[in-house]
Amino acid sequence: NNSKGDSRGALIVLEGLDRCGKTSQCSRLLPSLEGLGHSVESWRFPDRNTGVGQMISAYLSNQSQLDDRAIHLLFSANRWEKRSLMEAKLKSGTTLIVDRYSYSGVAFSSAKGLDLQWCKAPEVGLLAPDLVVYLDISPEKAAERGGYGGERYEQLEFQRKVAQSYHTLSDASWKIVDATLPIEDIETQLKEMAVDCINTCKNGKSLSHIWS
Numbered sequence: 452n453n454s455k456g457d458s459r460g461a462l463i464v465l466e467g468l469d470r471c472g473k474t475s476q477c478s479r480l481l482p483s484l485e486g487l488g489h490s491v492e493s494w495r496f497p498d499r500n501t502g503v504g505q506m507i508s509a510y511l512s513n514q515s516q517l518d519d520r521a522i523h524l525l526f527s528a529n530r531w532e533k534r535s536l537m538e539a540k541l542k543s544g545t546t547l548i549v550d551r552y553s554y555s556g557v558a559f560s561s562a563k564g565l566d567l568q569w570c571k572a573p574e575v576g577l578l579a580p581d582l583v584v585y586l587d588i589s590p591e592k593a594a595e596r597g598g599y600g601g602e603r604y605e606q607l608e609f610q611r612k613v614a615q616s617y618h619t620l621s622d623a624s625w626k627i628v629d630a631t632l633p634i635e636d637i638e639t640q641l642k643e644m645a646v647d648c649i650n651t652c653k654n655g656k657s658l659s660h661i662w663s
């Protein structure tokens with residue numbers, strides 16, 4: 452119904468453990484969707500450019516210490532401060548490819564032992580993704596890839612807990628992609644999923660809210 456230029460963009464989220472290849476895939480997906488004529492932007496959370504983002508960045512690089520709940524709420528605030536821009540972009544027809552979102556927020560904090568429902572609560576009311584792709588890799592395989600940059604969460608033992616939290620959090624709507632496949636194969640799968648999703652949104656699927 453929305454074929455006259457007033458159709459919205461899609462909110463596409465990539466999730467997964469550190470070193471699963473999310474960031475490389477986001478940067479490949481952007482030009483390939485643009486090549487098909489779509490208006491696309493690539494976003495990531497945490498967005499380290501805002502004031503809140505700088506506090507998060509200092510925490511992740513161990514330059515500051517914060518209470519587990521306080522940092523959880525900062526990650527959430529970092530999404531809230533981008534929410535209205537996100538909505539405006541989507542409504543103007545731009546598709547957003549987002550590297551991490553609320554699921555990272557809940558998976559990482561609940562891996563520290565915080566209650567899952569408590570972790571979800573501040574996310575309620577943010578925009579719900581139209582597609583969540585989980586790049587699936589075992590914590591051991593991810594660690595073998597090397598290149599953990601020494602940030603706070605980049606340790607095998609913790610990543611194992613994060614993997615469990617993601618598992619608890621996932622639902623049937625998530626698309627699980629084997630992150631150990633050749634990079635081009637993953638790219639092909641992602642592109643197909645993204646195009647399908649963009650078309651569904653174009654055809655009138657409405658925006659909704661996460662966990663509400």
Ligand code: 2DT
Pocket residue numbers: 496497511526527551552553555556557559560604
């Ligand atoms: P990057 O390495 O992708 O920049 O992520 N994290 C992320 C959380 O703990 N909560 C969140 O809400 C988000 C978005 C995951 C930095 C680290 O921050 C973690 C890895």
